[in-house]
Amino acid sequence: MRHLYLHIPFCAGKCFYCGFYSVERGPADRIDYAALLCREYDGLAPRLGRPRLETIYTGGGTPGLLGAPGFRRLAGELRARGLLEGIAEWTVELNPASSGEDLLAELRAVGVNRISLGAQSFDAATLARLGRWHDADDIARAVARVRQAGFDHVGLDLIAGLPGVTDALWRETLARAVDTGSEHLSVYGLGVEPGTALHAQVAGGQQLPDADAQLDALALAEQLLTAQGFERYEISNYARPGRACRHNLAVWRGADYLGLGPAAASRIGRRRWTNRPDLDAWLAAVRQGEPPPRASEDLWTDEEDAVERLVFALRLNGGIDPADLARRVPALAGRARDWEARLARLASRGITERPPGAASHWRLTARGREVADAVIADLL
Numbered sequence: 001m002r003h004l005y006l007h008i009p010f011c012a013g014k015c016f017y018c019g020f021y022s023v024e025r026g027p028a029d030r031i032d033y034a035a036l037l038c039r040e041y042d043g044l045a046p047r048l049g050r051p052r053l054e055t056i057y058t059g060g061g062t063p064g065l066l067g068a069p070g071f072r073r074l075a076g077e078l079r080a081r082g083l084l085e086g087i088a089e090w091t092v093e094l095n096p097a098s099s100g101e102d103l104l105a106e107l108r109a110v111g112v113n114r115i116s117l118g119a120q121s122f123d124a125a126t127l128a129r130l131g132r133w134h135d136a137d138d139i140a141r142a143v144a145r146v147r148q149a150g151f152d153h154v155g156l157d158l159i160a161g162l163p164g165v166t167d168a169l170w171r172e173t174l175a176r177a178v179d180t181g182s183e184h185l186s187v188y189g190l191g192v193e194p195g196t197a198l199h200a201q202v203a204g205g206q207q208l209p210d211a212d213a214q215l216d217a218l219a220l221a222e223q224l225l226t227a228q229g230f231e232r233y234e235i236s237n238y239a240r241p242g243r244a245c246r247h248n249l250a251v252w253r254g255a256d257y258l259g260l261g262p263a264a265a266s267r268i269g270r271r272r273w274t275n276r277p278d279l280d281a282w283l284a285a286v287r288q289g290e291p292p293p294r295a296s297e298d299l300w301t302d303e304e305d306a307v308e309r310l311v312f313a314l315r316l317n318g319g320i321d322p323a324d325l326a327r328r329v330p331a332l333a334g335r336a337r338d339w340e341a342r343l344a345r346l347a348s349r350g351i352t353e354r355p356p357g358a359a360s361h362w363r364l365t366a367r368g369r370e371v372a373d374a375v376i377a378d379l380l
């Protein structure tokens, strides 16, 4: 296990579209949480041996709400367990509204070397409709502060296909995102998650752009960003050459990862589990030295494990080699031949192709990326 995810489940409010687990708590509670997060690791440590981590990804929620004292405490706990030794990439997600100079200086000091900023849009009216706490200029100012603090790897998240965003506004958002000089841009399609304010608005008659309009927005992003020198290395992710997110790449390539905190998911060997999204239940358990309650926990067969680890790499530009499946689990040779035949059939419809220089691999074409979930579900 070389990849660690830390979930920070705090937000200052709820963005209208957001289905992630987060709650509102005061500063003292947030620092307490930072101090306790590694206790969940302690319960698992005997089974993990002595992991040599390569990457840490700190997401949320709004990790910036831990503040400089919270990150100092969190880093101290990680260091005390040897989990910061040899780390190649430590990402922290920040909101433009919670990325002050003190926090950034502390993040640099403890070894964070990659910042991912939730921008979502550069249009003021759109940001207000989303219930964000920042405006477009705050994003540019946040990137400037991050650079000033000495970070040379910055990413922005954007949402495509938002209501009220014209073609011209979307072009402007993409251009302003590129102008920030960020090395990494993530472009997600808008989803309507149950339980969100957006879900209620849609149920009340709010119109959203249709699927074609969303695909057009995603296609425009590909066209404009690749023209600017970004590589679309994963369906939703673009990076300057050599600046992909190592943590997420490892997960898509099928590596083990451990997630700590309420709602965090883990894949270790054939085990998969997701913690229950309940901060109080999580706190009560770790204070007792107990495992936190799980929303799901499964022990997969060798076959299920091998299939899942391989198939999601189809989201990556490098694609997959069906023969890998047979190499990992010889009993799956028949399944590998079936994948080969299916992917070849999809190639005749313009959905898959051989990547240049990789005659045994298949990857999705631009058209195939639009139906990636359906292709992966078919292979699964």
Ligand code: SF4
Pocket (backbone or CB within 6 Å): 010, 011, 012, 013, 014, 015, 018, 019, 020, 022, 060, 061, 062, 095, 118
């Ligand atoms: S989008 Fe991010 S900041 Fe907004 S509520 Fe969700 S986790 Fe919090």
